[in-house]
Amino acid sequence: MxxxxxxxxxxxxxxxxxxxxxxxxxxxxxRVLEAVEVDFLTSYYSQNGDNAAVSGGIGTEKLTDVTGTFVVSIPLNDDDVLTIDAGISAYTSASSSNIDPFDGSQPADPFVASSGASKGDGWVNLSGNYSHSSDDRNNIWSAKISISSEFDYFSAGVGGSYTKLFNEKNTELSVNANVYIDTWKAIYPIELRPFGENGIGLNNPLFTQNIITGNTSYNPRFSEFKDEGRNSYALGLGFSQILHKNLQGSLALDFVQQEGLLSTPFQRVYFSDVTDSFIDNFQLADAVERLPDSRFKVAVGGRLNWYLNETIAVRTFYRYYFDDWGINSHTASIELPIKITDKFTLYPSYRFYNQTAADYFKPYESALSTDEFYTSDYDLSEYSANQIGFGVSYTDIFAKAHIWKLGLKSIDLKFYQYDRDTSFSSSIITAGFKFVMD
Structure with a gap:
């Protein structure tokens, strides 16, 4: 016993x-994350140009957009982190206002914004991400769910990733996959709607109360899209390696398969073999953009970051992209973070991009009525672009400045100017504030 x-x-x-x-x-x-972190991100974006897809490759592309996003990262325990991302965007667009160019008080014109209801709208997004790290921090799993909505589009997505670190965390391999199930609420150019199912054609008040000039027997090639769904499947592979105490490199390979309604229903096309019809100064659409119902994209790229000394680093990036619509593109960029004090860093940058045109791209009045597919969206045209950027960041790892119970950890301000060799140009100002909860 x-x-x-x-x-x-x-x-x-x-x-x-x-x-x-x-x-x-x-x-x-x-702990993976020591305390709750809150990020507030905001931006102001503006653009201009003369090749609006809404009006068939001509007309104003003027647009402004203001966004605000909150990102909250919550440590659930030593190993798990929940991240909630909520954002909203409000824009005014001269080009989208011309979905209905006849609802304003002035004569319709593709180079003038309509004053009607379609000139502005909003976008909202909500996503959640859960990540788990193993005890040795060499294995990281994550899962994500998201929804977003705007006036004519709704998207729901799920995804996940796995990251493996080894070789004393000097080597990293990752894989991520995402699925997005989207639905259009198709909105067509105002003059085409009377020619859709159950429409009354030229007997519609738009035509009886306005004078058609040019081809007065206006008869567009139009039928409504039968399927308004769009599905996207994405797979990404990543490899990162510390090559030297001052040198780090990474490679990425991404695949995207899209299926469903890949055309934008309110983007007009004008045929070269059809006589033009006008109301005021606005040319009536011959058709809407028609694109294949599938698209396969591949992108391969790499980064090389070289830390020259405690003051200057060099960050470089290159990516090659191609798809089965005929687009091939090259992207190259360089950023030079310059640490001027313990708390302030400057970020000058430059980015170059060029692409070939999609097989289906046709400039204004270049498509034929006998073509199967056609678009006058200059995002799918051949072009080159340059972007110059400058940023400044403030970092205080001790978060001495406080707002309520939140300590201010960092502030990031950046400005980018983007110019294409077409008429298009844009600029964006971004600001980010990171707080840590006491």
Missing amino acids: KKIILIFCVFAFAKSYSQTKQDSIKVYKK
Whole structure:
């Protein structure tokens, strides 16, 4: 009996010691995220140009957009982090206002924004990401779900990723996959709607109350899209390697398969073999953009970051892209972070991009009515672009400045100017504020 009691006490002591040791390991294990972090991101974007897809490759592309996003990262325990991302965007667009160019008080004109209801709208997004790290921090799993909506589009997405670190965390391999199930609420150019199903054609008040000039027997090639769904499937592979204490490189390979309604229903096309019809100064659409119902995209790229010294680093990036619509593109960029004090860093940057045209791209009045597919969206045209950027960041790892219970950890301000060799140009100002909860 004494032997049994002794064995039991030894076992209990061993178990208690083992448990105490495990608890000790847990207590001193570094947390993935020490405290709740809150990011507020905002931007102001503006663009202009003379090749609006809404009006068939001509007309104003003027647009302004203001966004605001909150990102909250919450440590659930030592290993798990939940991230909630909520954003909203409000824009005014001269080109989209010309979906209905006849609802304003002035004569319709592709180079003038309509004052009607379609000139502005909003976009909202909500996503959640859950990540789990193994005890040795060499394995990271994550899962994501998201929804977004705007006036004519709704998207729901799910995804996940896995990251493996080894070689004393000098090497990293990752794989990620995402699926997006989207639905259009198709909105067509105003003059085409009377020629859709159950429409009354030229008997519509738009035509009876306005004078058609040019071809007065206006008869567009139009039928409504039967399927308003769009599905996207994305797979990404990544490899990162620390090559030297001052040099890090990475490679990425991405595949995207899209299926469904890939045309934008309100983008007009004008045929070269059809006589033009006008109301005021606005040319009536011959058709809407028609594109294949599938698209396969591939992108391969790499980064090389070289830390020259404590003051200057060099970050370079290159990517080659191609798809089965005939587009091939090259992107190259360089950024030179310059640390001017312990808290302030400057970020000058330059980016170059060029692409070939999609097989289906046709400039204004270049498509034929006998073509199967056609678009006058200059995003699918051949062009080159340059972007110059400058940014400044403030970082205080001790977060001494406070707003309520939130310590200000960093501020990032950036400006980018983008110019194509077409008429298109844009600029964006972004600001980011990172807070950590006490």
